[in-house]
Structures are given as structure tokens and as C-alpha cells.
Amino acid sequence: MYHEDTLPHTNGNGSAAATLTLQAERTETTPVDLFTKGVVYSWTTVYNAPAGFDAQAPYTLAMIELDDGSLLTAQLTDVDGEPEIGQRVEMVTRLLRTDGEAGVIIYGYKFRPVLDH
Known part of the structure; x- marks a missing residue:
């Protein structure tokens, strides 16, 4: 814990x-x-979000396999339609939530499809 x-x-x-x-x-x-790129290993859509994330529901939560083989869980962003298993993604900084009455803005990482340059 x-x-x-x-x-x-x-x-x-x-x-x-x-x-x-x-x-x-x-x-x-x-x-x-942490490696900042990887692939979508698994994903789900969250409809009943926990407190603090309820305004974002529904959202896509994915297990990301980073390029070094480690796994982590993160929200996906900037995805058109459903993500694909094996889809290349990259870490980006995004707004996660606003905390309580104080209105503290909390940023963190999410993953988006790798942009072709």
C-alpha cells in the first residue's frame, strides 16, 4: 500500500x-x-469514473507496454475512435483533474498516438 x-x-x-x-x-x-513511447497492450472505456475524474467520463484507460518492456496504466488522449492493440503511443503532459474547492490544477502524463513527422 x-x-x-x-x-x-x-x-x-x-x-x-x-x-x-x-x-x-x-x-x-x-x-x-521512464521510456516515453510504447504500444497499447490493452484498453478499456471508463464510464463510472472515481471522484475527481467523473467530469472526464467516459474516457479510455490503457495498459501501455513501454519500449523497455515495462507496463503502466494511463489515460489515452487524442484518439479518434477505438485504440488498437499494438498501436504506437507517446507520453504527453495533460490536465488530469482539478482538485476540490481550492481548484488546484493537476497535470500528469497521458498517452496519445505517435504523430508522424
Whole structure:
């Protein structure tokens, strides 16, 4: 179980970071650079979103297999129609939600289809 002070976060320099706490008493974390491209491994449409994300429903949530083979879950964005298993995607920074009455805007990563340049 994650404690609030060990939740995954960005490390402040623009790259994504991840944390893993194996022991409950461990409090230090080490940023891990994530690959920013991968493929759609699996996906679903969320119709009954949790609090804070309900204004976005329905939205597409996907399991992304990054180019290094690791898996993570993220929302998909900028997808026309249904995503395809194996579709190439890239990480982008997007609005995730607005938090409570204070109106704090929370940004994070989502994935979109790789743009052909």
C-alpha cells in the first residue's frame, strides 16, 4: 500500500519518475526515468469514473507496454475512435483533474498516438 508521501510523482525536471516502496518503514524514493513511447497492450472505456475524474467520463484507460518492456496504466488522449492493440503511443503532459474547492490544477502524463513527422 502506498502512503501519501510515497505516491508516484514527477521529479521536477520534466521527466517522469516512479517510486516503489517495498517496506512500510522505508521513506526515501529514487526517481526512475521512464521510456516515453510504447504500444497499447490493452484498453478499456471508463464510464463510472472515481471522484475527481467523473467530469472526464467516459474516457479510455490503457495498459501501455513501454519500449523497455515495462507496463503502466494511463489515460489515452487524442484518439479518434477505438485504440488498437499494438498501436504506437507517446507520453504527453495533460490536465488530469482539478482538485476540490481550492481548484488546484493537476497535470500528469497521458498517452496519445505517435504523430508522424
